[in-house]
Structures are given as C-alpha cells and as structure tokens.
Amino acid sequence: MKILFVCLGNICRSAAAEAVMKSILAERGVLDKFFVDSAGILSVHQGEKADPRMRSVAATRGYEVTSISRPVSYDDFDKFDWIIGMDDNNIEALLDKAITKEQKEKVLRMADFSSDPNVTYVPDPYYGGLKGFDNVIDILEDTCEGIYRRLCLHNK
Numbered sequence: 560m561k562i563l564f565v566c567l568g569n570i571c572r573s574a575a576a577e578a579v580m581k582s583i584l585a586e587r588g589v590l591d592k593f594f595v596d597s598a599g600i601l602s603v604h605q606g607e608k609a610d611p612r613m614r615s616v617a618a619t620r621g622y623e624v625t626s627i628s629r630p631v632s633y634d635d636f637d638k639f640d641w642i643i644g645m646d647d648n649n650i651e652a653l654l655d656k657a658i659t660k661e662q663k664e665k666v667l668r669m670a671d672f673s674s675d676p677n678v679t680y681v682p683d684p685y686y687g688g689l690k691g692f693d694n695v696i697d698i699l700e701d702t703c704e705g706i707y708r709r710l711c712l713h714n715k
Contacts (some may be wrong), residue, residue, distance in 0.1 A: 560710065563639040565649050566639040567598030569628040572645045572681050572695055574609035578622040600652045602630035603678045616692040628680040636662040643667045672705030
C-alpha cells in the first residue's frame with residue numbers, strides 16, 4: 560500500500576503526516592508493508608527540509624520529520640494507492656492534476672479519517688504561532704489512526 564500526503568508546500572502538514580503515519584505503522588510492526596511519502600502542490604520549497612517549527616513541535620511528541628519538500632508529480636497518480644490532501648484547496652488542485660477517473664478516485668480528504676466530526680480540514684500553521692503546529696499534530700495523530708483503522712478494515 561502506497562500513501563502520499565499532500566499540502567501546499569510540503570514543509571508543515573504533509574511532512575508531519577508522513578512522520579506520524581510512519582510512526583504508527585512502525586509501532587504496529589507493519590511499516591515494511593507500506594510506502595509513505597509526502598509532497599506539495601507548489602514547488603516553492605522544493606529541496607528544503609520541513610519548517611523548523613514543525614520539526615521542533617513534532618520532536619516533542621516523538622516524531623522525526625525527515626522529508627524533503629517536493630511537488631506532486633503526474634507520476635504520483637499512478638504510483639500511489641491513496642493521495643490524501645490536507646484541505647479543500649489541496650483536494651481541488653489534486654483533482655485538477657488527475658487525468659483519469661481512477662486517478663481522481665485515489666484523492667482523499669485527510670479530515671475524512673478524523674474521529675472528530677468538527678474537523679473538516681487540517682489548518683495550515685505556517686503563518687501562526689506554535690499552538691497552530693501543536694493543533695496540527697493533534698489532528699494528524701487522530702487522522703493517521705483513522706487511516707490505520709480504515710486500512711485494517713480494507714485489508715480484511
């Protein structure tokens with residue numbers, strides 16, 4: 560199973576989602592059965608490490624955010640089983656990039672995996688304070704657990 564997390568620049572939300580998801584899979588001893596990656600809609604941060612604030616906040620929770628920013632490519636739609644966007648703008652941009660019906664069906668909304676019905680998207684913490692980064696990690700921990708639960712049901 561191959562999962563791609565996508566946000567705007569691939570330096571905050573999607574990079575952290577990749578780290579959280581890998582941690583959950585590793586804790587359950589199934590990381591080797593998955594390929595998890597992240598990318599951004601834009602290429603403005605291509606080649607950069609994740610935002611230092613996100614790396615710092617994630618580290619306080621035990622997550623190591625190691626991804627290097629890259630933009631979504633057309634090949635990703637064939638390579639990945641699920642392409643998960645953090646907000647509606649990401650979803651719209653992904654659907655615009657997808658060419659076939661099958662590719663469009665791979666595009667999923669991160670909030671749809673939340674156990675909290677009030678979570679409708681993962682907010683971008685880039686222009687806010689550290690509380691925003693903490694909030695994103697809270698949401699990602701919940702939604703990545705939701706992804707894991709869905710995968711368990713999907714593979715029964």
